[in-house]
Amino acid sequence: MTTLAFVLVIVFASAGCFINHRSAVSVRNRGIKLTSISLYHGLFSLFLVFIPVLLLILVWIVLQNPLIELYISQTLLQEHLLNTSKGEKDLILAEIRSIAGDRIFGEPETWKLNAAAALVGFQENASRFLVVTVTILSLALIIVARSRVKEKFKARQNVERIVSWLMIACSVVAIFTTIGIIASLVVETSRFFSLVPITDFLFGLNWEPQIPIREDQVAAEGAFGWIPVFVGTLVITAVALFISVPIGLMSAVYLNEFANSKIRAVSKPILEILAGVPTIVYGFFAILVVTPAFRSFGNTIGVDVAPNTALAAGGVMGIMLIPFISSFTDDALSAVPKSLRDGSLALGATPSETMLKVLFPAAIPGIVGGILLAVSRAIGETMIVVMAAGLIAKLTLNPLDSVTTVTVQIVTLLIGDTSFDNPKTLAAFALGMMLFLVTLVINIFALRIVQKYREIYD
Amino acid sequence: MNIDNINTIELVKRTLPRRNRNQVILKGLGVTAIIFAFMMLVILIVSLVSSGYKAITQTHIEFTVFVDPNKINLEKLPRGNFRGVLQDSLLAYYEGGLANREKQQLVKILSNGAQFELRDKVVANPQIIGEKITLIVPTSDPYDQLSKDLIDRDTPEEFRRLNNDEIQWFDSLAEKGMISKPFNWGLILNADSRFPELAGLKGALIGSFWALLVCFIISFPLGIGAAIYLEEFATKNRFSNLIEVNINNLAAVPSVVFGLLALAVFIGWFGLPRSAPLVGGMALALMTMPTIIIATRAALKAVPPSIREAALGVGASQQQVVFGHVLPLAMPGILTGTIIGLAQALGETAPLLLIGMNAFITSAPGTPLDSSTALPTQIFIWSDSPERGFVSRASAAILVLLGFLLTMNALAVYLRNKFERTW
Numbered sequence: 106m107t108t109l110a111f112v113l114v115i116v117f118a119s120a121g122c123f124i125n126h127r128s129a130v131s132v133r134n135r136g137i138k139l140t141s142i143s144l145y146h147g148l149f150s151l152f153l154v155f156i157p158v159l160l161l162i163l164v165w166i167v168l169q170n171p172l173i174e175l176y177i178s179q180t181l182l183q184e185h186l187l188n189t190s191k192g193e194k195d196l197i198l199a200e201i202r203s204i205a206g207d208r209i210f211g212e213p214e215t216w217k218l219n220a221a222a223a224l225v226g227f228q229e230n231a232s233r234f235l236v237v238t239v240t241i242l243s244l245a246l247i248i249v250a251r252s253r254v255k256e257k258f259k260a261r262q263n264v265e266r267i268v269s270w271l272m273i274a275c276s277v278v279a280i281f282t283t284i285g286i287i288a289s290l291v292v293e294t295s296r297f298f299s300l301v302p303i304t305d306f307l308f309g310l311n312w313e314p315q316i317p318i319r320e321d322q323v324a325a326e327g328a329f330g331w332i333p334v335f336v337g338t339l340v341i342t343a344v345a346l347f348i349s350v351p352i353g354l355m356s357a358v359y360l361n362e363f364a365n366s367k368i369r370a371v372s373k374p375i376l377e378i379l380a381g382v383p384t385i386v387y388g389f390f391a392i393l394v395v396t397p398a399f400r401s402f403g404n405t406i407g408v409d410v411a412p413n414t415a416l417a418a419g420g421v422m423g424i425m426l427i428p429f430i431s432s433f434t435d436d437a438l439s440a441v442p443k444s445l446r447d448g449s450l451a452l453g454a455t456p457s458e459t460m461l462k463v464l465f466p467a468a469i470p471g472i473v474g475g476i477l478l479a480v481s482r483a484i485g486e487t488m489i490v491v492m493a494a495g496l497i498a499k500l501t502l503n504p505l506d507s508v509t510t511v512t513v514q515i516v517t518l519l520i521g522d523t524s525f526d527n528p529k530t531l532a533a534f535a536l537g538m539m540l541f542l543v544t545l546v547i548n549i550f551a552l553r554i555v556q557k558y559r560e561i562y563d
Numbered sequence: 564m565n566i567d568n569i570n571t572i573e574l575v576k577r578t579l580p581r582r583n584r585n586q587v588i589l590k591g592l593g594v595t596a597i598i599f600a601f602m603m604l605v606i607l608i609v610s611l612v613s614s615g616y617k618a619i620t621q622t623h624i625e626f627t628v629f630v631d632p633n634k635i636n637l638e639k640l641p642r643g644n645f646r647g648v649l650q651d652s653l654l655a656y657y658e659g660g661l662a663n664r665e666k667q668q669l670v671k672i673l674s675n676g677a678q679f680e681l682r683d684k685v686v687a688n689p690q691i692i693g694e695k696i697t698l699i700v701p702t703s704d705p706y707d708q709l710s711k712d713l714i715d716r717d718t719p720e721e722f723r724r725l726n727n728d729e730i731q732w733f734d735s736l737a738e739k740g741m742i743s744k745p746f747n748w749g750l751i752l753n754a755d756s757r758f759p760e761l762a763g764l765k766g767a768l769i770g771s772f773w774a775l776l777v778c779f780i781i782s783f784p785l786g787i788g789a790a791i792y793l794e795e796f797a798t799k800n801r802f803s804n805l806i807e808v809n810i811n812n813l814a815a816v817p818s819v820v821f822g823l824l825a826l827a828v829f830i831g832w833f834g835l836p837r838s839a840p841l842v843g844g845m846a847l848a849l850m851t852m853p854t855i856i857i858a859t860r861a862a863l864k865a866v867p868p869s870i871r872e873a874a875l876g877v878g879a880s881q882q883q884v885v886f887g888h889v890l891p892l893a894m895p896g897i898l899t900g901t902i903i904g905l906a907q908a909l910g911e912t913a914p915l916l917l918i919g920m921n922a923f924i925t926s927a928p929g930t931p932l933d934s935s936t937a938l939p940t941q942i943f944i945w946s947d948s949p950e951r952g953f954v955s956r957a958s959a960a961i962l963v964l965l966g967f968l969l970t971m972n973a974l975a976v977y978l979r980n981k982f983e984r985t986w
Binding site: 167170171261265268269271272273274275276277278279280282283285286288289290292293351352353354355356358359360363364372375376378379381382383384385386387388389390392393394424427428431453455456457458460461478481482484485486487488491492512515516519520533534537540541544545548549552 | 575582583585586589590592593594595596597599600601603604606607610611614784785786787788789791792793796797803805806809810811812813815816817818819820821822823824826827828831832833834849852853856880881882906907909910911912913916917919921939942943946954957958961964965968972
C-alpha cells in the first residue's frame with residue numbers, strides 16, 4: 106500500500122506537469138502572452154504536487170505505527186499493561202507485533218491475539234486512508250496549479266524560488282547529519298553515565314563489559330574504564346604509523362623528485378588500489394596470512410606472539426595507510442614553489458640535497474597534516490581490528506601482545522542483542538562519543554594545518 | 564682566480580662522490596618503499612586468489628537413486644524418508660558388509676541438502692516414485708576439501724577430518740567416475756546456509772543491491788543539490804561556511820560512528836526494522852554524500868566561466884545557466900565521483916554490522932525492508948565460521964566483491980576518459 110502511495114505521487118505529479126504544460130501551450134495558441142515558457146508552468150505544477158504530498162507520505166510512515174501502538178496500548182491493552190515495567194511493556198508489544206506479522210510462537214493469550222488483529226486492522230485502514238488522502242490532496246493541488254496558468258503568473262520565478270529552497274534543504278542535510286550524530290551519541294552516553302559514574306569511565310583502568318544481562322547469569326562484575334581500550338587503540342595506531350609513514354614518505358619522495366613521468370603514471374594508480382581495497386578484505390588478509398606468518402616467525406626466533414597480536418592488525422592497517430600518506434606528501438611536495446627547487450639546484454645542490462634540505466622542510470606542515478589525518482583514520486578504522494585484534498582489554502604497550510580497540514569494543518558490544526537500557530549497550534555509545542571527539546579534534550587540527558600552509562604559498 | 568675558489572672546487576670534487584652516493588641511497592630507499600607497497604598488493608591478491616579459487620568449483624557426486632515407494636508415499640508428500648532412500652541407493656555401491664554405524668558414517672559424504680533436492684524433485688514430478696533416477700548432488704564439506712587436496716592424506720588419521728575408511732570410500736567412488744567438480748553456481752545462486760557446500764551469495768548480493776539502490780536514491784540528488792547550491796548560488800556567509808565545515812568533517816568521521824547514528828536514530832527512534840537494507844542504505848547514503856558533494860563541486864568548478872557568461876549574455880537566468888549548461892557539462896565528472904562513492908559504499912562493513920546486517924538469513928530479501936545480509940557482512944560472517952569450507956567461500960566472496968569494485972572503477976575511468984573535456 107505504501108508503495109502504491111509513492112507510485113501515485115509520481116503519477117499525479119507528472120500528470121500535473123503534463124496538464125499545466127498543455128494548458129500553457131493552448132493559452133499561448135490563443136494569442137495570450139505568458140511571462141514564462143510553458144515548461145515552467147508544467148514544472149510549477151510538478152513541484153506543487155510532488156513536494157507536499159511526498160512530505161505527507163514520509164511523515165505518515167514515520168508516525169503511523171507508533172501512533173497505532175500508542176492507541177492500542179491505551180485502549181485494548183490498558184488493563185494488561187497496568188502493572189508492568191517499561192521493559193515488559195516493550196516485550197508484550199514486540200510479541201503482538203510478531204503475531205501481527207504471522208510469526209506466532211507457542212500459544213499466545215487471547216487478548217494478545219485480539220490486540221494483534223486490531224493492530225493489523227488499524228494498519229490496513231491507515232494505509233488505505235493514506236492512499237485516499239494522497240489522491241485527494243494531489244488532485245486538489247493539481248487543480249490549484251492549473252488555475253495559476255494565467256497571463257500575469259510568473260511561473261519561472263516561482264519555480265526558481267522553489268528550486269533554491271530545495272537546494273538549501275539538500276545542503277542542510279549535512280548539518281542535520283552532524284546534529285543527528287551528536288544528538289544520538291549525547292543522549293545515549295548521558296544515559297550510560299546515569300548508570301555508570303563518568304569518573305569510572307574516564308579514569309578507570311579496567312574494561313570488563315561482560316556484565317550479566319539476566320539476574321541469574323554468572324558473569325563478571327563489570328568495569329567500564331576506557332583507558333586500556335584507548336591505549337590498545339594507540340598501540341595499534343603506532344604500529345600502523347611505524348609501517349606507513351616511512352614507506353609512504355619514501356615512495357612520495359621518489360615519485361615526486363626522481364621518478365620519470367612513465368613510472369609516476371604507472372605507480373600512482375597502483376598505490377591508489379591499496380587505498381581502494383575495502384577494509385574487510387584487509388581484515389581477512391590479516392587473519393589469513395599475516396597473523397600466521399608473524400606467529401610462525403615468532404616461533405622460529407623463540408618469541409611468544411599472541412594469537413591476536415597487535416602487530417598483525419597494525420601492520421595491515423599500515424599497508425592500507427601507505428597511499429594515504431604518500432599522496433598527502435606528494436601534494437605537499439608539489440605545492441612547494443618551483444623557485445625554491447630551482448634556487449637550490451642552481452646553487453649546486455644535488456636533487457637529493459634539494460629534497461632533504463629545501464623541499465622536505467618546506468613541506469613539513471602539509472606532511473604533518475596528512476599524517477594526523479592518517480592517525481584519525483587509524484583510530485576510527487574498524488573492520489581490520491574487529492577481525493584481527495583481540496577482544497580482551499589489557500593495559501599493555503607491547504605490540505606482540507593482544508590488545509583491543511575502541512572500535513572493536515563498539516562492534517562487539519552492539520552485535521547481537523541491543524536493548525537500550527543496558528549499560529553494556531550504552532557503553533558502546535560512550536565509546537563512540539569518545540571516538541567521535543578524538544577524531545574530530547585531530548581532523549580539525551589537521552585541516553587547519555594543511556589549510557594554513559597552503560595559504561602561505563598560494 | 565683566487566685561492567678560496569680553488570678550495571671550493573676541490574671541496575666539491577672531494578665531497579661529490581659522497582653526495583652522489585647519498586643520492587643513490589635516497590633513490591634506493593624510495594624504490595624499495597614502492598616495491599614494498601607493490602609486493603604487499605601482490606601478496607594480498609595472490610593469497611586471496613589462491614585461497615578463493617578452490618571455491619570456484621564444488622565437488623558433486625552422481626549416483627543412481629531408486630525412489631523406494633516403501634519409504635516415500637505419494638499421499639504423504641512432501642514428507643517421506645528421503646534420507647533413507649539416498650542412504651540405500653548410495654550404499655548399493657559399497658562392496659562388502661558394513662555395520663550400521665559405518666553406514667551412517669559413509670552416508671555423510673552427501674551434503675545435507677541432498678535430501679531436500681530429492682524431495683523437490685519428487686514433489687515436482689511424483690511419477691518417479693518407484694523408478695530409478697540419476698541424481699547429481701554436492702558432497703559435504705570434508706569430502707569437498709579432500710577432493711581439492713585441502714586435506715592432507717599423509718597426516719595421521721587422528722588429526723584428519725576424514726578417517727582412512729572414508730578416504731578409501733571416496734576414492735572408490737572417484738574410480739567409478741561418480742565424482743565431478745563442475746563450476747560452483749551455488750556460490751551465486753544459493754542463499755546462505757549452515758553448510759559450507761550449500762552456502763551462496765544470493766541473499767548478500769540482493770541485499771547489497773537494495774542497500775546501494777537506497778544509498779544512490781538518497782545521496783545522488785541530495786549531494787548534487789547541496790553541491791550546486793554551495794558552488795553556484797551560496798553567498799559566502801556564516802551559514803554557507805557552517806555547511807562547508809560540516810561536510811568536510813563528515814567526510815572524515817569514522818564509518819562506525821555512522822553505524823551508531825543509524826542504530827540510535829533510524830532503528831531506536833524511528834522504529835525502522837533491524838537488519839534491513841533500507842536502513843543500511845540510509846546509513847551508507849549519509850557517508851557517501853560528502854564524497855558526491857566534493858566530486859560534484861570539483862566538476863562544476865572545472866566548467867569554464869565563459870560558458871556561464873555566454874548563457875547569461877543571451878538572457879538566461881542564473882538557474883537556467885546552471886541547469887541548462889553548466890550541469891550537463893559537469894555530468895561526466897559528477898557520475899565518475901558518484902560511482903567511486905558507491906564503490907566505497909559497497910565495500911563498507913562497519914555500519915552494516917551495527918544495524919544487524921550480519922544476521923543468519925537463509926533466503927534472499929524480497930523488499931528493502933526484509934532482513935538481509937550484504938556482500939561485505941557475508942564475508943565477515945563466513946570468515947568468522949569455524950568450518951574450513953567457509954574460509955575458501957569467504958575468499959571467493961571477496962573476489963566477487965573486488966570484481967564488482969573493479970568493474971565500477973573501470974566504468975568510472977571509462978566515463979572520465981570518454982566524456983572528459985579540456986577547455
